[in-house]
Amino acid sequence: MIRELEGLDLIDDADVLESLSHDDAEWAPYGKAFAAVRPRSTDDVRRVVAACAKRNIPIVTRGAGTGLSGGANAVDGAMIIDLSRMNAIVEIDADNMTATVQPGVINDDLKKAVAEHGLWYPPDPASAPWSTIGGNVSTNAGGLCCLKYGVTRDYVLGLEAVVGGPAGDYGTVVRLGRRTTKGVSGYDLAGLFTGSEGTFGVITEVTVRLRPARREAPRTVVGAFGSVVAAGEAVAAITRAGLLPAALELLDRTCLRAVEDWKHLGLEADAAALLLAQLDSPGRAGDDEATAVAEVFRAAGAMWAEQSTDEVEAEALFAARRLAYPALERLGPVLTEDVCVPRSQVPHMLAAIEEIATRHGTTIATIAHAGDGNLHPLILAPAGDEDAKRAAQAAFDEMLSAAIAVGGTVTGEHGVGLLKRAGMRQELSPAVLAMxxxxxxxxxxxxxxxPTKVVG
Amino acid sequence: MIRELEGLDLIDDADVLESLSHDDAEWAPYGKAFAAVRPRSTDDVRRVVAACAKRNIPIVTRGAGTGLSGGANAVDGAMIIDLSRMNAIVEIDADNMTATVQPGVINDDLKKAVAEHGLWYPPDPASAPWSTIGGNVSTNAGGLCCLKYGVTRDYVLGLEAVVGGPAGDYGTVVRLGRRTTKGVSGYDLAGLFTGSEGTFGVITEVTVRLRPARREAPRTVVGAFGSVVAAGEAVAAITRAGLLPAALELLDRTCLRAVEDWKHLGLEADAAALLLAQLDSPGRAGDDEATAVAEVFRAAGAMWAEQSTDEVEAEALFAARRLAYPALERLGPVLTEDVCVPRSQVPHMLAAIEEIATRHGTTIATIAHAGDGNLHPLILAPAGDEDAKRAAQAAFDEMLSAAIAVGGTVTGEHGVGLLKRAGMRQELSPAVLAMxxxxxxxxxxxxxxxPTKVVG
Known part of the structure; x- marks a missing residue:
């Protein structure tokens, strides 16, 4: 259909195109794409970008489509660039603790590959078994271990992208950042592209920093609480005690039951909320920290708190965390919140969520990277129930406002996409939006x- | 002299102005400033920026002037904004592990203040006793503990800046980034401003992330080597062994002698190079790592390697590291290199430095954040010796080229300023420079x- 793209894997089948036209944000609208293409190389991407620029065809890039803000949703007439075929691990440089990958590499596949070299790629969004590094970089994905190990941007050293504008004609290939552990020659454009949700160009290669693999399995401590707010108080107490877990996750009863009903992992689903902490300091220090976390949980009013000595059980608990979102999706369309508040405001925000849910008569299940202050209240609204949908939207908007009011942000890790655009306008000043x-x-x-995403 | 600036602390005394017109990069040129001002508040800065914009007076912002690339050097006719009076610690929020400070706060002062709350601000440029947070943020300063704990940008959550352009009239105050640990609402402008060397605006407040204080003093391991290249091989071996020291520093004989001649710390100055490693994993794990590092040093051919059990001695060794630069400055003008290469290229780069020094007949003393691949060859050229100066410049340029040739960068942490502009143009592609x-x-x-700094 476009002469310059002959030989590329072009898709115009309506059903396939439809499936490639949206991510996992069920509430976000999407348009009718013109076509999709599955490039296999940077040069393929270069050709696509150049051809689209010539015809003014908007470009929407996607990885696995696990995004939760509609950032990868098609706009009308768009060319979708599906990078899933660009999934080669180009190099694992163990001597320099870096890996260079194409954007379609799945997060967990990178983790496995570097583990064979005694190395570790920490960023671990709950979608890690399915989501791609390109998508992770484009959204600056967070995850469970951010508390101690940071987010995706902290691991991006350099990247290759196909861009236009000041760099030259659309289709120009640039390398941003570097492969060294440090470097300040010029502005941090690699950092700027990270989290830009595909609005500056198409990322075609990424070099990430790695860490030495952890030599022992982390300790897991579980605490059960009579209310989500009590669990939130325990989170604040962990920080006050000077403890830095690798992960500190919260699951409320609705999440636990949804996972248990689906997967039958044998989870304790009676508590109002569970806190899961992972401690990974090596040796005795890790044991001491696990003991200290359990004590803080108890002192904060936990019904019970203990270190899980059973690795299978510990794994089941974190599997439950990762499965919470798909488990809830089974119950109907989920509107996903991603607010992040200062840690000390976690109890307040959890109380606000309960109040908002009650007032609007909506079911809100909450999972949270509680130690980061990053909460995911998931609003359930039965399909086809317009009243429920309106109530859900009102609850969603009120939670954004509540987060902003305590110094928080409308999106901790999912990105702005389409769903958080209004919230971002509320959060940032007109001057910053103009910048x-x-x-x-x-x-x-x-x-x-x-186009139309983030500030578009 | 400018009506709108009445009541501000304006300086036009020629001697004071001269002393405020350059940083510590002796080789970088500087112009004749128009005046200097010492604001005490964001509002003062706002007034200065607005008044300068009206008259097209260029603005050069400075902190303590410890920069080593000329980034704070005056251009002709400039208004110098000296932020040293804006040195208030606005807030230490222990519950959220953040601190908010004015830009003139000295790095070590921040460290001491947060330590009283059981917290730690890791970034530790060797200039930490003198340099300011504003300068550290503007250059994205590195330091000794980057290897394990990252650079300044990894700690900047949010900042306030006085800007112009798209944000509004020059003198507009914006808040970039946020106070939460995570956040992706919009592009990472706080990260972009970090390391921008004052070329986008004047940073008037910074909120940084803190960590829990370390509960034990780190272990120090010292290795003495018969050649700098042998020390470089040992650095590469540390990474291969999966060890992650908090710091891994190299000092060559010239540096050691310069410090010893000045401070009489009782340093071992016979070896060609010392490696200093700091290990801070808690408890037994830290001891095990210290033993492992000493073993790797020995296996890599160290003349001797041992854990320093004497805290005074360990402190003297790291003091020597921090004093190396001023000690060498006593010997004459120093031209400071700041290349950063992939870790595996450290031995190669150290050999290249020796070869270049020999060929040009120059004295090059090397200190290095060796574990990061960030090397500081310091070229000594006696004042007034034009031949020596030419040789030094040639050696400088050749080292930049040698670093770029092995995938390195011309500046790991000092910034582009004036001295690395040509090198940056060599390192980055025209397309990236245009961006x-x-x-x-x-x-x-x-x-x-x-103006004229970085890409200007």
């Missing part, structure tokens, strides 16, 4: 890359 | 903020 938009217009003057 | 320049022109269309 954001100016940067976008400078780097993508044709507004070709993922 | 850098476009971002600068977008955020500072009047080219008011620190």
């Amino acid at each position: 954001q938009l100016a940067v976008k217009q400078t780097l993508d003057p044709l507004n070709l890359f993922n | 850098q320049l476009a971002v600068k022109q977008t955020l500072d269309p009047l080219n008011l903020f620190n």
Whole structure:
């Protein structure tokens, strides 16, 4: 259909196109794409971008489509670039503790590959078994171990991208950042592209920093609480005690039951909320920290708290955490919140969520990277129930406002996409929004890359 | 002299102005400033920026002036904004492990203040006793513990800046980033400002992330080597062994002798190079790591390697590291290199430095954050010796080329300033340079903020 793209794997089958036209944000709208393409190389991407620029066809790039904000949703007439075939691990450089990968590599596949070299790629969004590094970089994905180990941006050293604008004609290939552990020659454009949700160009290769593999399995401590707010108080107490778990996760009763009903993992589903902590300091220090965390949980009013000595049980608990979202999706369309508040505000925010749910008569299940203050209240609204949908939207908006009011942000890790655009406008000042938009217009003057997303 | 600035602490005394017109990069040129001002508040800065914009007076912002690339050097006719009086610690929020400070706060002062709350601000440039957080943020300063704990950007959560351009009139105050541990609402402008060397605006407040204080003193391991290249091989071997020291520093004989001649710390100055490692895993794990590092040093050919059990001695060794630069400055003008290469290339780069020094007949003393691949060859050229100066410049340029040739960068942590501009142009592609320049022109269309620096 486009002469310059002959030989590429172009898709115009309506059903396939439809499946490639949205991510996992069920509430976000999506348009009718023009076509999709599955490039296999940077050069393929270069050709696609150049051809689209010539015809003013907007480009929407996607990985596995596990996004939860609609960032990968098609706009009308878009060319979808599906990077899932660009899934080669280009190099694992053990001497320099780096890996260079194509964007379609799945997070867990990278983890497994580097583990064979005694190395570890920490960023672990709950979607890690399915989501791609390109998507992780584009959203600056967080995950469970951010508390101690940071987010995706902390691991991106350099990247290759196909861009346009000031760099040259659309289809120009640039390398941003570097392969060294440090470097300050020029502005941090690799960091700027990280989290830009495909609005500046198409990322075609990423070099990430790795860490030495952990030599022991982390300790897991579980605490059961009579209310989510009590669990939130325990989270604040962990910080006050100077403890830094690798992960500190909260699951409320609705999440636990949804997972248990589906997977029958034998979970304790009677408590109002569970806190799961992972401690990974080596040796005796890790044991001491696990003991200290259990004590803080008890002192904060836990019904019970103990270190899980059974690895199978510990694994089941974290599996439950990762499965919470798909388990809830089985119950109906889920509207996903991603607010992040200062840690000390976690109890307040959890109380606010309960109050909002009660007032609107909505079911809100909460999972949270509680130690980071990053909460995922998941609003359930039965399909086809318009009243429920309106109530869900009102609850969603009120939670964003509540987070902003205590110094929080509307999105901790999922990205702005389509669902958080209004919230971002509420959070940031007009001056900052103007700066954001100016940067976008400078780097993508044709507004070709993922238009309407983020500040678009 | 400028009506709107009445009541501000304006300086036009020629001697004071001269002393405020350059940083510690002796080789970098500087111009004749118009005046200097010492604001005490964001509002003072706002007034200065607005008044300068009206008259097209370029603005050069400075902290303590410990920079080593000329980034804070005056251009002709500039208004110098000296932020040393804006040195209040605004808030230490222990519950959220953050601190909010004015830019003139000295790094070590922040460290001491947060230590009283059981917290730790890791970034530790060797200039920490003198340099300011504003300068550290503007250069994305590194330091000794980057190897395990990252650089300044990894700790900047949010900042306040006085800007112009798309945000509004020059003198507009914006808040970039946030106070939460995570957040992806919009592009990472706080990260972009970090390391931008004052070219986008004036940073007037910074919120940094803190960590729990370390509960024990780190272990120090010292290894003495017969050649700098042998020490470099040992650095590469540490990574291969999966060890992650908090710091891994190299000092060559010239540095050791310069410090010893000055401070009489009782240093071993016979070896060609010392490696200093700090291990801070808690408890037994830290002891085990210290033993392992000493073994790797020995296996890599160290003349001797041992854990320093004497805290005074250990402190003297790291004091020597921090004093190396001022000790060498006593011997004459120092031209400071700041290349960063992939860790595996450290031995190669150290050999290249020796070869270049020999060929040009120059004295090059090397200190290095060796574990990061960040080397500081310091070229000594007696004042007034033009031949020596030419040789030093040639050696400087050749080292930059040698670093780029092995995948390195011309500046690991000091910044581009004036001294690394040509090197940056050699390192980055024209397309990337064009993107850098476009971002600068977008955020500072009047080219008011620190013109001629970085990409200017």
